[in-house]
Amino acid sequence: MSTIPSLNTQDRLRLYRFMRQSRAVEDAAWALSSQGRLIGRLYTGHGQEAIPVGMTYALQPEDVIAPMYRDMGAHLVRGVKPVEVFAQYLGKRQSNNKGKDSGLHIGDMSRGIVGMISVLPDSLPVALGVALAFKLRAEPRVALTTFGEGSTSTGAFHEAVNMAAVMKVPLILICENNGWALSTPPAREYGGQSIVARAEGYGIRGVQVDGNDVEAVYSAVRAAADRARSGGGPTLVECLTMRMKGHSIIDAAEYVPREQLAEWAARDPIQRYRAALEAEGLWDEGQEARLSAELSDEIDRAIQEADAMEDPQPADVYEGVFA
Amino acid sequence: MSERIITYHEAIREALREEMEDDARVFLIGEDIAVYGGVYKLTEGFLEQFGPERVIDTPIAENAIIGAATGAALMGLRPVAEIQFADFLTCGFDPLVNMTSTIHYRWGQPVPLVVRAPAGATWAMAGPFHSQSPEAWFAQIPGLKVVIPATPADAKGLLKSAIRDPNPVIFLEQKFLYRRLKGPVPEDRGFLVPLGQAAITRPGRDLSLIAYGTMAFKCLEAAALLAAEGIEAEVVDLRTIVPWDKATVLASVARTGRALVVSEAHHTAGFGAEIAATIAEEAFDQLDAPVRRLSGLDTPIPAHPVLEAEYLPDEKKIAAAARDLAGW
Known part of the structure; x- marks a missing residue:
């Protein structure tokens, strides 16, 4: 296996900033949603920020991601601006969805982002098809x-996963195991000890990482990407983490034990x-204070700018059913 | 334009072969299509001509076939996915309904893919799981086009148009017609049949028989029976279900004043109901008789030929319904 180049200071500070930016955007969205100003329900990635940031940072710009609603950081790393x-x-x-869909359902092939839908696992076969296209065209992506x-x-x-294994396509499968599928815990979701154990059955590589360690996520994904790029096929990366808010903003998550939340908060x-x-x-309180002020200012301006944008017109509903 | 007489099956093979020869982005993906050549041998020889990168055998996984075709289409390829039987489209229904069909509406990215599937009953004991006509399921989904050819020329010209279309297209081949129906097909590689245009396949003044696919073929047989009795039936072959050619249907009904809509799919909430409702809404004052429908029964499609014959409309049942309508 290739050696993973170590992150330099600039990279590490950027990883930190992306995670902070992700949480700041979602905190602000939470406040807006609480005021009833959002179109559609809010789902956030509180507590999971290291995964989308670390994984996306490990990729090359020409690679393609199909992220989900917990992955604000993936969009930010890909260059989506808070105002967007x-x-x-x-x-x-x-907006990207022009009011026809909402939230993190952003799709933009110019940034290599496949837009998610609410049927979350449907992104897997589509990402498989993206990887298949790379393989058919012999592109190192x-x-x-x-x-x-x-x-x-x-x-x-x-x-x-089975088809990706058979076809040996360059696909990285990231399981964000956050302990709760709405109100269902892992013991009622699967019978095995882990998700990563399934990799062996599929005949692909599998690794389990601490999903709250951004550099561990980065390294695992970087290794998986190097391997996929050189024809080694898919890797399943199980990232252990915790969903620190409800499934959505209207879910008080009273079914989550307080001790579990306290343990993960630490x-x-x-x-x-x-x-x-x-x-x-590499970091101090002064830098932290400046970053807080900078993010606060960036987000305030982003909200103002977005708020000033036009709302959809009734006639827009007819546009775009077909290309 | 010079023509040859070829089968419906060979016409589809030609369309696929020509599009693959002319456009390197076109590739085939499906179950048993490469080494085996497809259960109807439609892609026999394609693996040898185009290689395993462009003729891809998959595991049994319709959801992943359609999802993967969607992902490849997003990357600028032109996938043609084969679902072995239209009945098995159910296993890939979710991505078509929720993902593939909504992408352009939601974020503006075209998804140029074709899903081919052999559909319809065959008068050959195919039974409940190899006989269905699922066009109405897909006609309910905005963002999907649905095409059902009834002649070899249309099969070729419509499939080539479908492959070149920037949208997802469900292409329901009529397995009853594969090897039974021969017809003239232009030799010109540039020959296309545009999506969304119906054809008047037989002109007539007394009533309109409106159908698609195998039933459009059966309507021509019925029209020949009726002509012997002095009833001149006009046959309108829709060719495309989404978008469907309302104007041609309404113009035909305006000429004849009578409409019989024929489909082999189940009667209730079938696509024929949509056609009949549209005629009633938009051509009421042109009608000399109520709009009638003749469809498959509201039962699963049975295997035994006696039962299947009871299930299916055929030329005699069409002629009987037409006779009744003509005398109304």
């Missing part, structure tokens, strides 16, 4: 998709990474 995210949340006419442990119970998961991916950077002398 808020335009989506507010259902604006200039990889496709990556994400899903929760809940999605692994579906037929779409099995069909896609492993918060952002606080952990900040502490690590500070311990190495």
